[in-house]
Amino acid sequence: xxxxxxxxxxxxxxxxxxxxxxxxxxxxxxxxxxxxxxxxxxxxxxxxxxxxxxxxxxxxxxxxxxxxxxxxxxxxxxxxxxxxxxxxxxxxxxxxxxxxxxxxxxxxxxxxxxxxxxxxxxxxxxxxxxxxxxxxxxxxxxxxxxxxxxxxxxxxxxxxxxxxxxxxxxxxxxxxxxxxxxxxxxxxxxxxxxxxxxxxxxxxxxxxxxxxxxxxxxxxxxxxxxxxxxxxxxxxxxxxxxxxxxxxxxxxxxxxxxxxxxxxxxxxxxxxxxxxxxxxxxxxxxxxx
Amino acid sequence: xxxxxxxxxxxxxxxxxxxxxxxxxxxxxxxxxxxxxxxxxxxxxxxxxxxxxxxxxxxxxxxxxxxxxxxxxxxxxxxxxxxxxxxxxxxxxxxxxxxxxxxxxxxxxxxxxxxxxxxxxxxxxxxxxxxxxxxxxxxxxxxxxxxxxxxxxxxxxxxxxxxxxxxxxxxxxxxxxxxxxxxxxxxxxxxxxxxxxxxxxxxxxxxxxxxxxxxxxxxxxxxxxxxxxxxxxxxxxxxxxxxxxxxxxxxxxxxxxxxxxxxxxxxxxxxxxxxxxxxxxxxxxxxxxxxxxxxxxxxxxxxxxxxxxxxxxxxxxxxxxxxxxxxxxxxxxxxxxxxxxxxxxxxxxxxxxxxxxxxxxxxxxxxxxxxxxxxxxxxxxxxxxxxxxxxxxxxxxxxxxxxxxxxxxxxxxxxxxxxxxxxxxxxxxxxxxxxxxxxx
Ligand SMILES: Cc1ncc(COP(=O)(O)O)c(C=O)c1O
Numbered sequence: 001x002x003x004x005x006x007x008x009x010x011x012x013x014x015x016x017x018x019x020x021x022x023x024x025x026x027x028x029x030x031x032x033x034x035x036x037x038x039x040x041x042x043x044x045x046x047x048x049x050x051x052x053x054x055x056x057x058x059x060x061x062x063x064x065x066x067x068x069x070x071x072x073x074x075x076x077x078x079x080x081x082x083x084x085x086x087x088x089x090x091x092x093x094x095x096x097x098x099x100x101x102x103x104x105x106x107x108x109x110x111x112x113x114x115x116x117x118x119x120x121x122x123x124x125x126x127x128x129x130x131x132x133x134x135x136x137x138x139x140x141x142x143x144x145x146x147x148x149x150x151x152x153x154x155x156x157x158x159x160x161x162x163x164x165x166x167x168x169x170x171x172x173x174x175x176x177x178x179x180x181x182x183x184x185x186x187x188x189x190x191x192x193x194x195x196x197x198x199x200x201x202x203x204x205x206x207x208x209x210x211x212x213x214x215x216x217x218x219x220x221x222x223x224x225x226x227x228x229x230x231x232x233x234x235x236x237x238x239x240x241x242x243x244x245x246x247x248x249x250x251x252x253x254x255x256x257x258x259x260x261x262x263x264x265x266x267x268x269x270x271x272x273x274x275x276x277x278x279x280x281x282x283x284x285x286x287x288x289x
Numbered sequence: 290x291x292x293x294x295x296x297x298x299x300x301x302x303x304x305x306x307x308x309x310x311x312x313x314x315x316x317x318x319x320x321x322x323x324x325x326x327x328x329x330x331x332x333x334x335x336x337x338x339x340x341x342x343x344x345x346x347x348x349x350x351x352x353x354x355x356x357x358x359x360x361x362x363x364x365x366x367x368x369x370x371x372x373x374x375x376x377x378x379x380x381x382x383x384x385x386x387x388x389x390x391x392x393x394x395x396x397x398x399x400x401x402x403x404x405x406x407x408x409x410x411x412x413x414x415x416x417x418x419x420x421x422x423x424x425x426x427x428x429x430x431x432x433x434x435x436x437x438x439x440x441x442x443x444x445x446x447x448x449x450x451x452x453x454x455x456x457x458x459x460x461x462x463x464x465x466x467x468x469x470x471x472x473x474x475x476x477x478x479x480x481x482x483x484x485x486x487x488x489x490x491x492x493x494x495x496x497x498x499x500x501x502x503x504x505x506x507x508x509x510x511x512x513x514x515x516x517x518x519x520x521x522x523x524x525x526x527x528x529x530x531x532x533x534x535x536x537x538x539x540x541x542x543x544x545x546x547x548x549x550x551x552x553x554x555x556x557x558x559x560x561x562x563x564x565x566x567x568x569x570x571x572x573x574x575x576x577x578x579x580x581x582x583x584x585x586x587x588x589x590x591x592x593x594x595x596x597x598x599x600x601x602x603x604x605x606x607x608x609x610x611x612x613x614x615x616x617x618x619x620x621x622x623x624x625x626x627x628x629x630x631x632x633x634x635x636x637x638x639x640x641x642x643x644x645x646x647x648x649x650x651x652x653x654x655x656x657x658x659x660x661x662x663x664x665x666x667x668x669x670x671x672x673x674x675x676x677x678x679x680x681x682x683x684x685x686x687x688x689x690x691x692x693x694x695x696x697x698x699x700x701x702x703x704x705x706x707x708x709x710x711x712x713x714x715x716x717x718x719x720x721x722x723x724x725x726x727x728x729x
Contacts, residue, residue, distance in 0.1 A: 059588075059618040060468070060604060062475045063317045069462070082616055104315055105603040109617030114601045135315045135603070160319035162482060167322065185319055186480030 011097045011129045012154045012177035015050045016211040021228040021269040022050040024213050025262055026101065026238030027245065028071035029054045030080025034088045036251050043255040044241070045094040047262025050234070052094060053132060056085045056102035063134035065189030067239040071246065082110050082119075089126035097129035099156065099177075104136045107144065120147040130154030130177050138171050148176070156180050159205065161197040168204070178211040178234065183218065183227075190239040191217035194226045202231040221268025228272030237265055306496025307608075309643060311636035314495040316475070316606045323482045328497045330402045335394075335504055342401055346394055346505075353426055354393060355383045356508065360516035360695070365667040370683060373521060373693045376670070377513045379537065379700060384419045386673060386700030387509060387537045392419035392488055394505035396427050399486035406430045406481070409488040410474040412439055412467030412533070413628030413675065414446025415700055416490030421455035423488075431455040434473045437465035439627045446704050464621040467533075467631045471605050491534025492635030495606030499539075499635050506540025513695055514544045524548055524569055526691020530699065531678040532573040532596060532649070533628050535635035537699035545569045546646060570648065570691065573638065574682045576624030577651035585614055593622040595634040596642050596649035609636040625654040625712055626674035626705070656681035658712055661702060662720035673700035674708065 008014040016022040025044045029037045037054075044052055057072040057080055064072065089098060100123060111118030123131065130153050136144065138157055148155045154177030161182060163171065172179065181202065184195035198214055205212055214227045215236025224235040241258060248254035306312050306328075314324055334342035350356045358378045366374040379387040392409070399407050407429055411417030417433040424431035433455050440447055440459055450457050463469040471494075478487040492499045492506070510528075517525050528545055532538040550567025578592030590612045592598070599610035604619055612620045612632040624630045641647040652660070660680030665671045672680060676699045683696065702709070713721045 059463075060472055062472050062605075063479070065476075073462075076618065103603075105611075105613070105619075106617045108602055109613065109615070134317055135606075137314060137316065137318050137321045139321070140313055140315055158318045160317070160321075162319050162322045164322070167325075171318075182319060185482065187476050 010152070010154050010177055012051060012099070013211055015097050016178050016213065016234050019050040020233055021273045022213065022234035023048055023224070023262065023266040023269055024051040024053060024215070024234050024236040025049040025241055026053040026055060026236065027241055028068060028075050029056055029085050029088060030075030030078050031071040031242070031245055032074055033078050034080065034084055036254070038088060038091060039251060039255050040245065040258055041092055041094060043259040044262050045096050047259040048266035049096045049262050051099060052096045053099045053101045053236070053238070054085070054089070056082060056100055056106055058103035058106045061103065063187055065187035065239065067190065067242050067246070068188050071242045082106060086122050086126045089128055098127070099130040099132055100128050101132040101134070104133050107131075107133065116144045117147050120144070120151050120153060124151035124153055128153065130156055132156045132158075132180065134158065138174060145174075158182050159201065161185050161201055164204070172205070172208045172210060175210045178213050179205065179208070180236065181205065181212050181214045181232065183214050183216040186216070188216055188239055190219035190243060194218070194223050198227060199230050206231055221264040221271070224265050224268035225272035225275070228269045229275055235265065235269055306500075308499075308637040308640035310601070311607065311609050311639045312496055312499060313608050314606060315603045315608070316495050317479055319479050320482055324495055324497070326402065327501070330398055331497045331501050334398060334401050335501065340401065342397070346397055349393060349397065350390065350508070353383060354389050355381060357512045358382055360513055360520065362520065363668050366683065369667070370687050370690070372690060374683065375517060375520070375525070375695045377509060377541065377695060377697045379509060380670065380672060380676070380698050384422050385703065386415040386419065387506060387540060388416045388419035388490065388700070389422065390508055390540065391490070391502050391505040391536060392416065393423040393426070395486065395488040395501070396420065396423040396429055399488070400427055400429065402486065404486040405484040406432070407486050407488050408432045408434070408474055408477050409490060410434045410467065410470035411490060412436070412470065412630055413626065413673070414439065414443035414450070414704060415628055415673070417455070417457070418446045418449045418453075420488050421450040421453035424455060425453040432458060432477070434458050434460050434470045434477070436460045436467065436470045439466055439470070442708055443627055443704055444707070466622070466627070468619065468622070475605070491536040492539045492637060493534045493605060493607065493609070493633055499607065499637050502536050503539045503543055503637060506536050507543040509537065509540040509697060510542060510544035513541065517693070517695055521693055523693065524567075525693045525695045527570040527572060527694045529572045529574060529679045529682055529694065530697040531629065531675050532575050532634060532638065533593065533631050533675060534633070535573070535638040537697055538573050539635060539637060541697040542571045542641070542647065545571060546641070549646060571641070571646060572648050572650060572682065573642070574678045575649060575651040576626060576629035576657070576678055577653040578623045578625070579654055581651065583612065583614070583620055588614060588618060588620045589623070590620045590632070591623045592651065593624045593629045593631055594651040595632065596638060597651050599634070604633045607636045610634055610639040610642075625657060625708065626678070628673065628675040629678065650682065650686070652678050652681040652685055654712070655716060655718065656685050658709065658716070659718055659720040660684060661705070661709060662718060662722065665702075666720065666722065670698065671702040672698050673702050674705045675699055677702070
């Protein structure tokens, strides 16, 4: 726990709490090249991202939908390697803390023997603030969590619509940075609307005093508003940004559109927060927290 | 704090979902409650026979599946190799392969669990066929994911699945083989997990699948162990099975794993053959493809010899041996037989290899094709190309066999005739018949 009021356990938690409601953006590193990724990350930072997730591509991305799967394939075809990824992070100077999102085998294989430590050491050295691993449930996470603890990195866990009861308690008691609330069952991918599962999940989580950010399917400012209004501390957007990268003809065009999209999303999140305040002011008897 | 410290009893059992360093549950969080539910169902229905589940399973395997399958003495192979060769005839299971043992077990389990729909991946199409048959038999909606390459090389099985009422969803990603089909099935499962059971096709995937599938398949070895004692009066010296994911391998080996008495040296002319032996050698034959090397630049392995050449890592929910590049990307595997074409292998098999109980080996495409033709010609049995790897081993490693050998013929080869014709024409195969008569 933090020692001083106003200070938080980690850069990640601080980025969410202090910039409430927070915008968390995702992009696949190396799509279409690491040079382009550097410009895209800087654009997302300028556009108002409070945290940025960088995808380190893995050949079997079982949690991703078509958009990110295709981006990963492009990045792998462009020859993206873990070392190239870390060199990109070495070079980046963003206001938003950076997280790496990748699959467990990529973490295990970095270094000479299957072991999580070399990856975590290198991640810390490059200045990453945390790690998200979509195929690592809490049950299997001890080795990675220990390594992250030793190097001051957050290990972010995903809460799925199916996570309930004792399991939910167990995971929430271990949350580090923020709880990544999966908005709907299935894979990543931009959707046209906000799932009702999001509202149910946020309601289930309301009693836990942990930052909650919602991802999987968020693509527009209006979604961000709705999600923040439903009680989230942040929104996570990936596929909609990867779509921009894929559909832009030139790097400069993508940069411009990414910055504008981030601004739209951040704006939407703020609107969501404002409408809560207005509701609270209008309400005759505000609910006891 | 870790979840272990405040774990319930079922949590402790889940932690037993490992075999030495291998196994585990490396899946998206959304699937974890379903794995817990499956583990609970496995415990109750399979291990404790709740509601007579195992009785119903055995009865259906008998009446619908055609079990027990024979253990046949192969007279001409015995003569050729100058030792006793017995064939476990899984090609005679309904559907033509051992895959039905597991598919029927899992679809029935899905019914007992109250699931509304089953999905499965398939490589050779044999598991897809078995699942489609089991689903039709048990009146359960069924969808199958299959890589595009495999659809093209296993058309008869695609048609069989459709005839049994299953949807077949082509998977275009990657090289369009089993690995990609598994990825896609996991994505479907992660979307529909609350009402869907994923009938995984081999002893792979997250716990409890490797144990569950092994238990449904272990009927092969249980029968074979009893039958060989009846027919030959003792346990075999060597048991041979092909290994893709490893389900026919584990199914055949499981009953013999405890038979690990002192391994005395022996030779083919060792006349102690009629002495009861306590040690049974277990040999897993993988697909050597065209070469055992991995092309790191291209990310390709022209083989699927995971146990023989793979390294430890995590794929499709388990820590196991994998064909991967040094940085962790999984490579595309290759084998002339679609059912062995997979970059991973079951975690229990990895463990048994690591501990020395199972000997991994491989034969190349050509040896498998020769094995295919030889069994067809000498014994009147047309084996699956997968099983043909085990048969190719007999020919290429005769000296390593004991006097009494059991070979699992995991399936029949009707599905492979197109491939065999095409591949045979490209080569000068010693065991192949002359097929010029077709060319006119
Ligand atoms: C006849 C046959 N044998 C063997 C295999 C390989 O699978 P496993 O190693 O799981 O038995 C297959 C796979 O489809 C098959 O169809």
